Each structure stands twice: as structure tokens, then as C-alpha cells.
Amino acid sequence: xxxxxxxxxxxxxxxxxxxxxxxxxxxxxxxxxxxxxxxxxxxxxxxxxxxxxxxxxxxxxxxxxxxxxxxxxxxxxxxxxxxxxxxxxxxxxxxxxxxxxxxxxxxxxxxxxxxxxxxxxxxxxxxxxxxxxxxxxxxxxxxxxxxxxxxxxxxxxxxxxxxxxxxxxxxxxxxxxxxxxxxxxxxxxxxxxxxxxxxxxxxxxxxxxxxxxxxxxxxxxxxxxxxxxxxxxxxxxxxxxxxxxxxxxxxxxxxxxxxxxxxxxxxxxxxxxxxxxxxxxxxxxxxxxxxxxxxxxxxxxxxxxxxxxxxxxxxxxxxxxxxxxxxxxxxxxxxxxxxxxxxxxxxxxxxxxxxxxxxxxxxxxxxxxxxxxxxxxxxxxxxxxxxxxxxxxxxxxxxxxxxxxxxxxxxxxxxxxxxxxxxxxxxxxxxx
Numbered sequence: 526x527x528x529x530x531x532x533x534x535x536x537x538x539x540x541x542x543x544x545x546x547x548x549x550x551x552x553x554x555x556x557x558x559x560x561x562x563x564x565x566x567x568x569x570x571x572x573x574x575x576x577x578x579x580x581x582x583x584x585x586x587x588x589x590x591x592x593x594x595x596x597x598x599x600x601x602x603x604x605x606x607x608x609x610x611x612x613x614x615x616x617x618x619x620x621x622x623x624x625x626x627x628x629x630x631x632x633x634x635x636x637x638x639x640x641x642x643x644x645x646x647x648x649x650x651x652x653x654x655x656x657x658x659x660x661x662x663x664x665x666x667x668x669x670x671x672x673x674x675x676x677x678x679x680x681x682x683x684x685x686x687x688x689x690x691x692x693x694x695x696x697x698x699x700x701x702x703x704x705x706x707x708x709x710x711x712x713x714x715x716x717x718x719x720x721x722x723x724x725x726x727x728x729x730x731x732x733x734x735x736x737x738x739x740x741x742x743x744x745x746x747x748x749x750x751x752x753x754x755x756x757x758x759x760x761x762x763x764x765x766x767x768x769x770x771x772x773x774x775x776x777x778x779x780x781x782x783x784x785x786x787x788x789x790x791x792x793x794x795x796x797x798x799x800x801x802x803x804x805x806x807x808x809x810x811x812x813x814x815x816x817x818x819x820x821x822x823x824x825x826x827x828x829x830x831x832x833x834x835x836x837x838x839x840x841x842x843x844x845x846x847x848x849x850x851x852x853x854x855x856x857x858x859x860x861x862x863x864x865x866x867x868x869x870x871x872x873x874x875x876x877x878x879x880x881x882x883x884x885x886x887x888x889x890x891x892x893x894x895x896x897x898x899x900x901x902x903x904x905x906x907x908x909x910x911x912x913x914x915x916x917x918x919x920x921x922x923x924x925x926x927x928x929x930x931x932x933x934x935x936x937x938x939x940x941x942x943x944x945x946x947x948x949x950x951x952x953x954x955x956x957x
Contacts (some may be wrong), residue, residue, distance in 0.1 A: 533575035561590040565578035603701035618654035663695035672730040677748035707730035723749040777865030782829035791818035826864035945949040
């Protein structure tokens, strides 16, 4: 089984979505189940409703999962496994105060070395700890040997015992820390491959150490994906609006296009424009670049434009708030200068909005109105143009500028000859 394990602590990041997409694809390729696990054990950071938002987003992106579970439902398992480690003296009760730990961290910082737990409470037995009748955290004892694993992209990874340290697995309120809950749940759900961002690379040896300490022997495969960078070569953050999946959708990027781009990012694909279904046929996670790719919004715009162009005309019209298939056809002509649903809607809405004619063309506009309405049944634009120009006596700029303003509500846009065959059907709605 593969899993996607987001935390309901904020908007879904494109890096998270990419992880979900890759896990889904590989699960399909391997014919394994795919689990959505909401990691909600950190109650203080959870944001109400974000779990539902994650579920809705996955639905929009057609990422189907076999089951959804909430990590908090496994609290009793987390606590019992921590107790087991305590009883077997593979973990210990730690009574160190926050002030003591902060002093140690400050000292390490001044000495320019990595902070490591002092080991002060390591020899306190469980009986002694319980007799104190004081709150304590549970720390797992650091490993005695090097922890190593094979990563699909990064190959063999090795971590020294001191790199892993004696870290906290259960807080004083008896809730599990991220690494402990994650390691336990991966055991409980028989996870076979973990695909996640490389920012989790330091967590992996800790989770392996937890599982080994509990006697779990199944080998789990790992693949840590390079972090997506912004155009400045820095890790994308909340300050980069395009990092938010919600923002991209609000801006009018199609889910299909976002999927296409995130699969294409740092990857060699047989073609540039494709669907998720097609990607399942040829995607190979081993061929992903080991280097961090840069997010390019212009490239996404190009891909989005291509996917809009592939859409059914009626469906496109519906997304833009219209029922007529012709509006979808009209919108595709405007792809010459627009690349998102939001931009297209602005263009199309302007056509049907109240006209604001420039002062210098008001006289010509009034003259043209009657002729346009009179000859609106002429299908060929060249014939229409010739007749209306001759009847109105208007030529050149004094003819084309007001004509465009009357037909589209804008000074600029696609060639009138391209949009006229569709717009003539709506002339009575357009020219009021």
C-alpha cells in the first residue's frame, strides 16, 4: 500500500500535490491500494476544515484513494507502542525542563555544533519514573549502529547514531510526535513505498529506528523528491502565491494542466501535453531528476492554454458561466491573448457587458449600430464589412475601431474576422 499523508495545518502546497500525484500513479502501476492519511495529531496547529479541503482538492484532481483515515484515531496504538519501548528499556522517561534544554541548545549554538541530547535521564528506569509522579516526555534511545536505507533517487543513505540522537516520541500530554506517529502508522497500514519530499530525509532514519526497535522487519522502499524552487532558486513558501494549489485554481488553472505540469517538472516525458491517465502508462519515478526543479508560471500558462484548447466547447462555456457551445468556441479564439479561465471569463464577460465607447468614436458608433443590426444575418465577414462600410461611409480607423468596441467592448483582441462568425449570432445581446 502507498499513502499520501498531509497535515490539516494550511493550504495545500504544490509540492504536497505533486507527492499525492506520484503516490497515486505508482499505486496504480503496481496495482496496490492507495491510502489518504490525515496527520492530525498536532491539535494546536490543526486548522478546522482543512481536512475537508484536502479531500475536496483531491476530488477535483481526480486522485482517487481506497480509504481515508485520521492519524488521531490511532492514539491508543501510539501510546501502547511507546509503553512497550519503555518496558523494554529501548526508550526512557525524560524530566528535563524546557529551560534546561534551551540552555543546552544555546551552548551548542555558541560552540558551533549540532545540538544533541545530553543523556541526563537515559538511565532512569520506568519504575523510578512512575514513582516521581511528575509529567515526562518519552525519548527513544539513539541507535547503536548506523541506520542506512536505499532511496530510489538518492541511492544509499547512511546516518550515524549521533545524527539520529535520543529524540522525543511521546509528549508529556501523551500525544505522539510526528516521527513516532508516522512510523507506527506506516507499520499498521503495511506501507510498501513512501514517496515524499526531501525535506523529510532526516525523518526517515528516525522512523526506521523506531520500527526496528519495535521488531518490525518489513523493508519499506523510499523515494525523496527534490524540493520545488521559485524563480530565485529558493524553496517555495507561502510568499510565493503560486505555491498554493487553491490560489492556482482560483486564478483559473485547470486541474488537468496543473497535474500535467507537476509531472513534467524535473522529468523527461514522451510528450509535453498529456493527461493523468496517459501518464500512468509511461511514468517512471526512477527517471526523475535528482536536482530541484524551478517553478515556471509561464510554462504552466502554456500548458493550461493547451488543455483549455482540448476541452469540449460546451464544458468550457459552462466553466465560464454560459450554456452555449459557441461561447466555448469563442473563448478558444481568445487563447491567443489569455491562458487561464479567469482571464478568458474577463474577455467574454466584457463582450456581453454594457458598452463604454471612447468619446472620440461616439459619433461613428451611433452610425454603425443601426447598420450592424440591419445586416447581422450576413455570414461572411468580408461581405458584412464591405456593405456596412459602404452604407455608413466610414473607412479605416474610423470604421474598425468603433466596430471592435461595439462587438467586443475592447480596443484590442483577436482579428474581428475570426470572432465575427460567432459574435453575429449574439449581436442583439451585445449591441444594446
